Each structure stands twice: as structure tokens, then as C-alpha cells.
Amino acid sequence: MAPPEEDQFPVGMKVLVVDDDPTCLAVLNRMLVQCRYDATTCSRATVALSMLRENRGGFDVIISDVHMPDMDGFRLLELVGLELDLPVIMMSADSSTNAVMKGIKHGACDYLIKPVRMEELKNIWQHVVRKKFSGNKEHEHSGSLDDTDRTRPTNNDNEYASSANDGADDSWKSQKKKRDKEDDDSELESGDPSNSSKKPRVVWSVELHQQFVNAVNHLGIDKAVPKKILELMNVPGLTRENVASHLQKFRLYLKRIAQHHAGMANPYGVPASSAQMASLGGLDFQTLAASGQIPPQALAALQDELLGRPANSLVLPARDQSSLRLAAIKGNKPHGEREIAFGQPLYKCQNNSYGAFPQSSPAAGRMPSFSGWPNNKLGMTDPTSTLGNVNNSQNSNIVLHELQQQPDTMLSGTLHTLDVKPSGIVMPSQSLNTFAASEGLSHNQNPLIMPSQSSGFLTSIPPSMKADSVLPTSQSPNSLLGGIDLINQASTSQPFISSHGGNLPGLMNRNSNVIPSQGMSNFQTGNNLYLVNQNSMGLGSKPQGVLKTESTDSLSQSYGYGSNPMDSGLLSSQSKNAQFGFLHSPNDVTGGWSSLQNMDNYRNTVGPSHPVSSSSSFQSSNAALGKLPDQGRGKNLGFVGKGTCIPNRFAVDEIESPTNSLSHSIGSSGDIPDMYGFSGQM
């Protein structure tokens, strides 16, 4: 194809028009041709989507009708926006303010009323430039992020560890900053910050996303403004614009999830170990969360939905968008495949920042061992012991978190993470997939910690967290985690527990559910992703945010070693994160748990806390524990600035964990939105 006439831009700009109305399509096509654009028409959204996916750089802007038979225009808009980050212009004969508002809220660059006039089409090139320009800016700022994440070895752990304490935030931050800065300097990927022509966008890696979610959780979804989020995240190189656009997507995602759930049955096929699971059907995330079970199916369904795949019966309670998201993220999908969507990435990435997903509650239903799990899902009873479990929960939390973040990809990512199985835990490696398998989020460690609920949840959750197995819906914003927990749970039979039962602000749900030895194993899987969401069991408590897997690593180590005292600490930190992303800033997390002190290492993992690198988060936890090997997840963490690629920012597909299968099922990088850009991009 002839090279784009960039110098004559917008001449030759590649436009894709999607509309089931042949008359309109014909007229628009001619108009676009007369504007000297390179127009392609498509009457089916599904075809358009595959065209876009196959040919990532093939189009500059998309014009799509709102009402289409095979796919809702808004859905297409979201998918394109998330996966490809292309400007999308909506079009409709409906000129009502509500409709237009909806379009804008879903992220449309513009909304044209039919009949579209030539003059309007002549201006659409502005959207392309605008997007590219702001993308470049983002890239510029975040270029360093990538490296930092990646190279953030365990050293950070130490640093973080010391500052894990509440009061240490500042020091930690400064430490991190320093490190980051160094990294930044050395790494700027694109090499040329001043180059503005085509800068890769910020890649929202799992970790980065986790941090984001944590920050949002901390602030409260309603009050989360980009500036504050940016501050909380404290990621060098990240700009307010990056955060703003990500936040917008996130919100849309949450909404979509909520809607999706609302429309979905609640098939939680997996019998939740606890009765709570059953309640899932009631679209009540809170309940779900409480029960600590986000039916894997729900997540799976959510994931499917996100990925555009037919959702299996995932029924996510629609109760709360955010919670839904979490759930989705958790990948409660009972189905192996689906789970991967969210959980997988996490899992794979073990090193990934998936830790961000507060895996706290892997498969809610999972904790078979804790029959009474729901309640004690979090094992609240025994905080320390929960460490082991925490992992699971954490993972799940993380997953959730991750899930939340990215509508489609998230699910996949989170699923993986859940697989972290503590050594003792019998979680089948594929458990990730299993979210679904896990019987249902029995664990629910925290099914979805709904971050929205209270930004302060992390902190507010008393360590005693009672077995709040289910994510305390109200309290824990972590509800998001709920979803993630499922993931873990799914895989592990053991109670994810996450230890905290939910208080963990950081995911460390010490809830006792933590499967004592088992829990640990979960973590180990290397996926540290699971960050100890011990809470996963319904962390409810606060698994907030997904603790990034990092903690899992550390946890695993700790678990591996048996009872690491740190575990508990870890868990706590993790649980904090468990919140599916809603974790409040890492700093908060640490502050919240005294136990965390030990967990310094984990603190890091908590993910958000270190901007550094999502990848490092896992690793950092290792430091404390003995430094978990860098699973290499780091890579996935965020490639900021990697240029790349990864159009679908939320795709997690790079997870190398065993759950790979899951991720593949999702569709191989191509299909799965690569949230974190892991899909092979690393």
C-alpha cells in the first residue's frame, strides 16, 4: 500500500466506517473519498473489529454507528479504545442529549448526528492528531516507567521494607523516586523525549494498573481525580494525562462490566463453597464479595464479554460496577479459558505486576478447606497463618484489580495470577483458569472489593477483620478483589484466605483463612501476583487492590519456607493491594497494617506502592522474603514507552505462568486485549 502521505495529512488518512445501514455507508464513503481520505466501509461491527485487530496500524480513525445489530456501537467503541486506542467517532440518527452524552462518556472522540455532512467529515482528522499528540506526550513522560519497572529488583524491597511503615511512606517514595529516576535516565526507551512524532503510549502494565487501582481505591472511585491519582501512584514519568485517559477507560470499563453483569445471568456454576456464592446470582457484589466468592463464571463471563467472546454464563452481580469489575477481573470464570483472561495474565506474569490484582480472593469458592470459609474466608481467625492463604487471596485480589482495570484484558490477566498457589495449597496450576474451576469463588476472598466503597477501607479495616469473608462490601473497596480472589481460589483448593479477612488494607487479609501452608504455595507460584491477598477470601476487608503479584513472590518464598512470619506481613501488604486495583496507594497500605512491618518486602509488592515498576513490585517483595526471583514478570509490567505497541493495553497475555493455556485460550495476544501490553511485547 502506498505510504501514507503524512506530509499531506490529512490526505490519505485511513478511516474505517462501520454501519449496518448501506445507504449511509455509501454516502459516507463517497464523502470521505471526496475529502481525500482513504475510506474503508464495513457493515458489521464484528468484522470491523477483527479487521482492526489484524491490522493494527491500518486505520487512523473509526466512525461507527451506535445502533447495530451484531454489536452495540458503544461496545465497539470501548473495545477499540481499550485495545487499540484509536479515536472513535460515534454516529447516530438519534440526536438526543442523552445519547450524545452516552457516546462521550464511553470515550467517543466525537458524536455525529445523521445525516452527516461533508463539513463535519472534513474535520475528523483533528481527532487523530489530538490523540496522537497526547499519546506522544504520555509516552514521553512515561518512557521511563518501563525500565523502572523492569529493572526494579529486589533492592527496592529493602527500601520499601524500611519505609513500609506508615510513616515511611515518604522515605519510601523518595527512595523509589531516586531509583526510578536513575532508571529513567538510563532507560528512556524511545530515546528521545523530545521526539513528538510518534511516541509510544504509556503501557499500562499490570503493576501500573494495580497502582492505579490502588490509588483510585484509596481516593474512592467517585473522588478519584487524575491529579490525585497521579500523586498517589507516584510513578515517575507518568503524566496526569496518562492517568486521566486511563481513568476514563477504567470508568467505562466499570460501567460496562456493571451493565454486563446486569444483563447476565448469574450462572455461577461453580458451587461456591459457601452459600454466599449462591447469592451471587443476585448481582450483589457486595454479597458476593462478602462471601468472598466471585463466581469464576462471572468473571469468566465478564471476561468473555470483554474479549468479545460469548460469555459463558458468568454472572457477575451487577450490583456495583466496580465490584463487578473486580469480579470480572478475578476471572471468576469457572471456565478455564475465561479465567485466563484475567487471571491469567497475572498468573503468568507471576512476576508481573499482576500482583496488582488483589487476588485476595481467588475463587471464592475455592477454599474448600475452609468449609466455613465464607466466614472466615479470610481466615480472619488467624492472621498469621493466613499468610499462606493470603497469597491466594491476594492473587485473586490482584486479579480483580487487574480485571477492573481493563475490561477485557483484565480478566484474562487476573486469572492467571490467581494461580499462585502456596506451596501447601493444592492449587492446580491451572487453577488460574480455574477460576472457574475453583468452584466458585468459594473463596471469595474478596470477591470484589469494591473499591468504590471507601477509599479508606484499607486503613480502616481493623486487623481483626473478622472473617469478613466476603469482601466487606461496604468497606472494602476491595471488593474488586473479590473477583480476583476467585481466581486464586479456583485454583487452589485451599482457602485462600487470605489472611486477613479483609482487613488488610493491603490485601493482606490475614484473615485467617489463609491456608496455612497451602496458602503459601499459592503464592509461590511465582506469580507473586497473587500478592497475598489473603484476603482473597472475601477479603472483603480490604483486599484492596490487587496486591501485585510481587508480593506473591515474596510470599511464596515465605511460604516456601514455611512459615514465614513475614507472610503475614506480606499478606497484609498484599491484601492491601488485593483490592483489585483499588488499592490505595501503597503507602497507605503499609500504614495500615502493623503486620506489614514485617512485610516490608511485601509492601513493595503491594504494588502500587512502588511506582517502580510493576514488575519490581513482585520482586521487591522478594527482597524481603528472600527475594523472589524475578519472574520476569517485570517485563510485563508496564512497558511504558515501549513503544509499542501493545495496542491493547490491557492485554495481559504475556503471562508465562502455567496458566498460559488460559491466556492462549483467550486468544493469543491478538485477541486478548493486552492490558499490560504484555502480549509478547515485552
Add this chain to the structure above:
Amino acid sequence: MDYSNLRRQAASMKKGLFDQGHLDEQFRQVEDLQDEASPNFVEEVAVLFFKDSGRLISNLEQALEKYPRDFNRWDAYMQQLKGSCSSIGASRMKSECMSFKDNCGKGNVEGCMGCLQKLKREHAILRQKLESYFQLLRQAGPTGAATRPVM
């Protein structure tokens, strides 16, 4: 042959369509899109339109029968038709579409039925008139078809 006369007739016919409200400004925009590269563009679009709208109208009729009082569904069907009408400039048809949607909003079944009948009528009228118009244009010769008649 008196091409200029035929062209005048075609022009006059078109003017009538506009004056009577069958067509609106959008039709002129469509005409403007016609050029040497697409000399019969307007007619092609019109053919496409009538075929598609015929299908949509019949779907709508079936839906009215099969899903009684399912206003949301009816509205959704009508939304598609309305979009089509507006793309070609079928003004009267578009008005009927909007009335139909209003009636759906009010839950007025008879109103909807009535609008649908009117819509079908307008559809038939427009089709017939445009067919005559295009035929005249063709008779008037390539020049007549390619240039925009003075209205």
C-alpha cells in the same frame, strides 16, 4: 431529441419533490457527491435506499405483529430506518419515523400503526417519483445526469 427540455422537466420534477417536502437538503449533498468518478451515484444510492428501507419496513411490520407492545423493539427498528431516511434526504419519511418513535415513547399502539401506514405510503410515493426522475435524467442524456440541474 430535446435534451434540454428533458432536463428541464427533470429539474422541475426535482424541484417539486423538494417543495412538497419529499426531499431535503441532504439529497443535494448526495447529488454533490456525484462526479465523473461516480456518475450515477445518486441513483445507486437511491436504489440501495429503497431496497433496504423496504426490508426494514417489512421487518417492522412483522415486529409489530410478533411483539405486540414491545415499544423498545419497535423503536429500535425504527431507529435504523430513520437513519437511512436521513442519509438520503427522504424528508417526509423521516418525519413519519419520528412520529412513530414518539408514539412508541408514549406507548400508543394505534399511533404507531398509523405512522407505519403513512410511512409505507410515503415510501411508495417517493420511490415512484424518484424512479420517474431518474428515468427522465437518463433520457435527458449523460450530460443531464452528470450535471446538477438548476433548481
